[in-house]
Amino acid sequence: MGRRTLVAVARPDGRYDCRSAHWGVDADPVVQSRPLGTGLTASAFLTAIDATYEQLVVLDGSVRTYAVCWLDPTLSDLDDIVLARTADPDTFRRWWVDRKDEACRVLDSDGCGPETVRRALLASLRDRASSVHCPDDASFLRGDR
Template sequence: MGRRTLVAVARPDGRYDCRTAHWGVDADPVAQSRPLGNGWTASAVLAALDATYEQLVVLDGSVRTYAVCWLDPMLSDIDDIALARTDDPDAFRSWWVDRKDAASRALDSDNRKPASVRHDLLAALRDRAAAVHCPDDASFLRGDR
């Protein structure tokens, strides 16, 4: 199963060279990915991300990994994502899949409203992740430690 990853490599001019990997990355994100585009702005990096990506890796002197978490409980808005910083992407992804499944069941069996389920998903992310960024927040590209 693929693990689509966007790799954003910071440049000295504040822009990013972006790369993509279909099978994810680990020890060497640049070697494990192929070029996608050069000189992207922070907003262009954000615009490229949607729920078809599983993770974002930012290289700017350090390596930061973010899980791309699809918040839409109706599974209809592919752009309704949040980025959750994690040092253990595999464990985080497993937790997120379980959380998302439980949210979908609550939507179906408990007759909860989608907005309420989405709110709970975002709250769970904020409790679990080192940092959470919504799609209109590019501050993660400048570091969030």
Template sequence: MGRRTLVAVARPDGRYDCRIAHWGVDADPIAQSRPFGTGLTASAALSAIDATYEQFVVLDRSVRTYAVCWLDPTLSALDDIVLARTADPESFRTWWVDRKNKACRALDSGGCDPATVRRTLLVSLRDRASSVHCPDDASFLRGDR
């Protein structure tokens, strides 16, 4: 199974050169990815991400990793995501998959409505991640937040 990752490399002009990896990245995100787009605004880079991605990696003064978390418990809206900053992508992903599976089962059992399940997922993300960002707000890309 692939581990799609979008890598955004900051340029001095405030734009990003983006790269894509289908099998994830670790120590060397540049070598483990291929070109995807150059000179993109932060908003344009973020708009390329949907629930088919597992990670978003930003290379600027440091390397920041964000897990792409699909909030939609009905599994129909690919753009219903948030980006959760994590220092340990592997354990975070394991936790998130388990949390999401439980949420989907709760919805399937008929005990909850989709909006409630989605809100619960978002709260648990905010409790677990160092920061959570909506992809329609690129301000978090300006500096290490």
């Protein structure tokens, strides 16, 4: 099964090269991905991220991995995401899928509103991840400070 990954490669000029991999990346994210765009500003790079990706890898001298977490319990807004930093993407992804499935069941069976379920999902992420970034916050590209 595919594991769509977006890769941000920092350039010395403060811009980013954007790459994509359908089967995920591990040892060498550049070799395992294909180019999508070069010389992107941080804000331009942010527009490439949506819920169709499972993870984001940032290369800037170090390698940081973020899970792309789709918050929308109605499964309709692909841009309703946050990025959760994780050292163990596979374990985190399994936890997130289970948590999201449970949240969607609550939405269907308990009559909780979508915004209540969304807030609960976001709180769960903040408790579990080492950092959580909203899609309009490009600070993750410069590292977690």
